[in-house]
Amino acid sequence: MTAPRMEIDLEKIRKNTRFLVRHLRLRGIGVTGVTKGVGGNPAIAEAMLAGGATGLAESRITNVANLRSAGITCAISMIRTPMLSQVDQIVQSCDTSYNTEIDVISGLASAARRRDKVHNIMLMVEMGDMREGIMPENLNSVALQVLKLPNVALRGIGANFACLSSVVPDAATLAKLSMLAEEVEEVSGLNLVTVSGGNSANLPWALGSRQTGRINNLRLGEAILLGVDPVSGTPIAGLYTDAFTLIAEVIETKVKPQPASLHFVDPTLRPIHIAPDHDHCGRSILAIGQQDTDVAGLTMPEGVTYLGATSDHLVIQTTHSHLRVGNELKVQPNYRALTRAMNAPDIAKVLLGETHSSKAKPERSSGFCMEGV
Numbered sequence: 001m002t003a004p005r006m007e008i009d010l011e012k013i014r015k016n017t018r019f020l021v022r023h024l025r026l027r028g029i030g031v032t033g034v035t036k037g038v039g040g041n042p043a044i045a046e047a048m049l050a051g052g053a054t055g056l057a058e059s060r061i062t063n064v065a066n067l068r069s070a071g072i073t074c075a076i077s078m079i080r081t082p083m084l085s086q087v088d089q090i091v092q093s094c095d096t097s098y099n100t101e102i103d104v105i106s107g108l109a110s111a112a113r114r115r116d117k118v119h120n121i122m123l124m125v126e127m128g129d130m131r132e133g134i135m136p137e138n139l140n141s142v143a144l145q146v147l148k149l150p151n152v153a154l155r156g157i158g159a160n161f162a163c164l165s166s167v168v169p170d171a172a173t174l175a176k177l178s179m180l181a182e183e184v185e186e187v188s189g190l191n192l193v194t195v196s197g198g199n200s201a202n203l204p205w206a207l208g209s210r211q212t213g214r215i216n217n218l219r220l221g222e223a224i225l226l227g228v229d230p231v232s233g234t235p236i237a238g239l240y241t242d243a244f245t246l247i248a249e250v251i252e253t254k255v256k257p258q259p260a261s262l263h264f265v266d267p268t269l270r271p272i273h274i275a276p277d278h279d280h281c282g283r284s285i286l287a288i289g290q291q292d293t294d295v296a297g298l299t300m301p302e303g304v305t306y307l308g309a310t311s312d313h314l315v316i317q318t319t320h321s322h323l324r325v326g327n328e329l330k331v332q333p334n335y336r337a338l339t340r341a342m343n344a345p346d347i348a349k350v351l352l353g354e355t356h357s358s359k360a361k362p363e364r365s366s367g368f369c370m371e372g373v
């Protein structure tokens, strides 16, 4: 079979979504499935929806176009604040967008008016991550400005955590977000439909707490896809961590001495781990490289040590058995490695367990293969 390839177990993605939806429902929280980590792959989006996600969220308009052209009609939110140059496309294909700039919201309002539509606005509040967000003290005034604009509806507020910094959302911070929601309602006279508390990093709080206040939504990507807590990298009990497997092919195996010098030409390509010094060890090359994925984010199987990688070659050392040319090796990607691989044109995407009811069609142009249909 074609290599390198990403094997995607849609059933595990559906079950992971189902597990989180069930547990969060008890706390009054709905799940929006975030597909940016998989390039807006429609079959994966369908698996999230089949698992009970109430809508989808994306950070790139090209990925939204991918979802829409596969026939997905559910609500899609743009979670990266829109580019002023893309307001028309946003209004055309997204129901809602997360915003921090009044000029952009004003652009969205004009675009919505041209199309005779109403576009939903979520206001993102800065709660400590220091990436995007309106400072809390300015939230009410921005909300009032939104109310004056035509063809936009203030739908709610949200926050994001642990993306740029590793500020973990705690009970006190989320209680503050609830309070801010109530203040906005008081000054605007509106009822906020959605208070979106954050992403996968919020799960320890959400699953542990019975006091979720006004928070009624989380935007989840990494936990659904990889079953791990993004802050600690540890598996979340009850979730599959192996929905994605990256498979690469061996193109050379030789017994070679250790390199004479460990000074590499490009310091960013430095191996993360040098194996214990055997004079001669079995080394193999896999036909995959930095161009295809974040090589540092791959977990090798038992008995295989990562030595280094360049743009097209990944060099490993094997302790027990020698791999033969043409053999395949399975590795587990972390979120960053997954995202790069899902967007790499030379990595085939093989969908396992696709259901007949799925409306998603394979994307021929991006090299999707089908198996087990």
Ligand SMILES: *Cc1c(COP(=O)(O)O)cnc(C)c1O
Residues within 6 Å of the ligand: 034, 036, 037, 059, 079, 080, 160, 163, 198, 199, 200, 201, 219, 220, 221, 222, 223, 230
């Ligand atoms: C990426 C992102 C998410 C999803 O984060 P995960 O850690 O993958 O759950 C949610 N909200 C925003 C604004 C994001 O950028």
